[in-house]
Amino acid sequence: RGKLFLIGGPCVLESETHARTMAAAIHRITSDLGVPYIFKASYDKANRTSIRSYRGPGLVEGCRILAAIAKDTGLPVLTDVHTPEDCPRVSDALGEAELFLQIPAFLCRQTDLLIAAAETGRAINIKKGQFVAPSDMKHAVQKVRDSGNQRVSLCERGASFGYNNLVVDMRSLPIMREYAPVVFDGTHSVQTPSAGDGVSGGQPQFIPVLARAAVAAGVDGVFLEVHDNPAQAKSDGANALHLDNLKGVLEQLLAVHAAVSPR
Amino acid sequence: RGKLFLIGGPCVLESETHARTMAAAIHRITSDLGVPYIFKASYDKANRTSIRSYRGPGLVEGCRILAAIAKDTGLPVLTDVHTPEDCPRVSDALGEAELFLQIPAFLCRQTDLLIAAAETGRAINIKKGQFVAPSDMKHAVQKVRDSGNQRVSLCERGASFGYNNLVVDMRSLPIMREYAPVVFDGTHSVQTPSAGDGVSGGQPQFIPVLARAAVAAGVDGVFLEVHDNPAQAKSDGANALHLDNLKGVLEQLLAVHAAVSPR
């Protein structure tokens, strides 16, 4: 097994300054620990529970910020796409940057989106739908591969287990690793989807627990939404990891990863 | 309570001839029984499990067929939309026809899709996601209403209950009826989503059971995918209702509906 990598950053681009601050702060921690790092932020939250919630700066401005951060830091960046049309636009806007396109969980079966993302030639990270069996994700991988793109990974973020609750079935990790590299999303996995009041809750106290478990089960990378002030985050603050805790969590994960890696 | 209506037809447009035949056959049955009828067929199956499955004739040709059927029969028609861009195109193509735009279950939280559909002014039928609590559907309804469109209905089609299985929680019907009229989808509710071999299965023997139960619980309409040869259907044949059984099922449903309607 190789090095455990991190995909991390704020849920949504709140401002260029905030994104740059977060990227720099996380980069410093991952550099110290020798963890390969991909900066993550969304330019649009396209499926908020409520129509009134903040969605982000939009594709054009969001990609400008991402490209600027990529250029200035040399970091790879990852962002979500929501329609086939978005894919070439985002890819073009990021130009020279090393870009990962992410397929949101609800959209993991939308064939045109997967094909359009694949055809950009960028690396694709597909989140497993909360309603999809792990073994069914091989079809999502196949949609990308059949479009001529071999750089595809899968991401576990919990399965619907009753209403307004997600459970991570750790068996999904080895099952999906038969198809592609697997990333564990430790922050959306502790989300408690909208309980009817229009805002999703979260249980950030379980982020280290589930992330350690996933790394022990075996994954290639970890996805964590990190914020310097979760209570004020413009999206998904309830399940974000506080920046102050990132170093400690990563140290735990590296220790577990070392324990399960062949010498 | 008013008359129980039917949304029915083949899953996907297989050919103009087939669609016309199905519409005519179903129309004859519903006319005999006094059931208001909306013809249903998709021009594109955008989330097939496998990239190799049949998807349909596409938006342009599909809408041409739907418009022709609407014109010749006078029937309202319903079809799925998958991206915001689809919505005005479909609405324009259907012109004078009475059109219902349907939001697929996986996409029921995509804000832009709901807004674009709402802004056509057409009636909107939102399928409840397999991962969504009934009470959360009020936010989907609100997204349509806030866009200035009051003609919105909700559709129950089962919730993820373990892998590759759906369960209908009949409590969802009265819960969602507090927000909008509710339709029960009796054929997707008996689907057994892809078990890893790339094709979804079904249990059509339970269609009458669940549909009777839903009508007894209380709904405004019923959605049924009907085919004259399910074994040869190009999509979702495994859970389709055979045309030969439609009359018998509708008679049962009308009897139950009468039993639970105030005199």
Place this chain on the structure above:
Amino acid sequence: RGKLFLIGGPCVLESETHARTMAAAIHRITSDLGVPYIFKASYDKANRTSIRSYRGPGLVEGCRILAAIAKDTGLPVLTDVHTPEDCPRVSDALGEAELFLQIPAFLCRQTDLLIAAAETGRAINIKKGQFVAPSDMKHAVQKVRDSGNQRVSLCERGASFGYNNLVVDMRSLPIMREYAPVVFDGTHSVQTPSAGDGVSGGQPQFIPVLARAAVAAGVDGVFLEVHDNPAQAKSDGANALHLDNLKGVLEQLLAVHAAVSPR
């Protein structure tokens, strides 16, 4: 199909006076409606969430009350058994009365309990465990039949669907009817099992909805815990049907039953 019967009464025997009052009140309603009626009450609630909750008068005193009610009213009676030793003791105590022994849902796989109950020769009603697939109940039926007792019925009362929530999968009714007559428990099906505070909640507003749905799907009888003052009930008051609502609910169920019965 035959007449729809009712198993009904308070969850637990609170006092002889209360039990007699409830039996008489329910009997009056069922007689008026022509519904065959079995009086139900438990002498011991053996699996309360909290050790501090009321459990009942115990086997000896409880059976004395049940026998007295059976004798004075001529009604059949039903009560729960929890260990193999209970079975002959309860059966003997009830003597001439027409007695149904009920196997609680949590205990539906305890082989010795099923055998001991079967060996009394009394009719056996087995509740389906919240963790058991409908098709697995054929093995429970077989345990009774292999013990020489053919009088066995099955009872649906909801399946675990996430934490502290139950969902009724109406498909279970026709599946289990292939093995034995089926009863729908309309009051435990709306229970919300202990959410950590040591008391189970309930949603009695959904009793008529689910009971109508189950009768429309097709059952032989209905089980309802009825109380004249649910707020003060000593067990399961949160999901009990108020006595004042019984007549109305039964009238709805009879109308639905007639609608789905062959003429």
Place this chain on the structure above:
Amino acid sequence: RGKLFLIGGPCVLESETHARTMAAAIHRITSDLGVPYIFKASYDKANRTSIRSYRGPGLVEGCRILAAIAKDTGLPVLTDVHTPEDCPRVSDALGEAELFLQIPAFLCRQTDLLIAAAETGRAINIKKGQFVAPSDMKHAVQKVRDSGNQRVSLCERGASFGYNNLVVDMRSLPIMREYAPVVFDGTHSVQTPSAGDGVSGGQPQFIPVLARAAVAAGVDGVFLEVHDNPAQAKSDGANALHLDNLKGVLEQLLAVHAAVSPR
């Protein structure tokens, strides 16, 4: 955190010779690795799916074998109890041996069983029911403590997640550890409960995955059913760990445990 302990052995006592062989073989491995070891075997499988399956030698003969093994090896032993009456009988039969009484998952809410087990003064291991929320297990612990017995542990073995499938929610481990020490059952967690053919299946390939994950999440001990010939085991062979794999699995678990233990 202390040393990670193992509860292990065959599901059921197949014969004295077999039990002695298994105890010795496992003891050798755990001694080499410095793992505290409790021998586990059941004298009666009281809830087999089918009435025709093997149940064991019974209480008297089973306890004789367990006592003999305890005496000759000095090992603590653990066995299941199923009725209140069993508890003092088993406790008395084991005499001087260090005995753990285990409450089966289906029975974890049976108040009398918990009290009778507690009153023996023996250590109690309560399996979490497949239908119970982790936070509700505090009531089971309280039933034991209120009976004057403070030596109680809880055991995770998966939650019902759809029919015939179990999922381990790793959040349950820290939740339950607030109430008592927690053991992770790595073999029943990979069980696929009876799919209607009267025999439960299993996925032993996931035992190391889930056990590593649980140890990384944080537990006090691990429970593993171990057999030298799973294909011929008289109970639960489909989900047993092969004896040949025990050493390798334990080595992995110790490495993970060390990685997550404070230095």
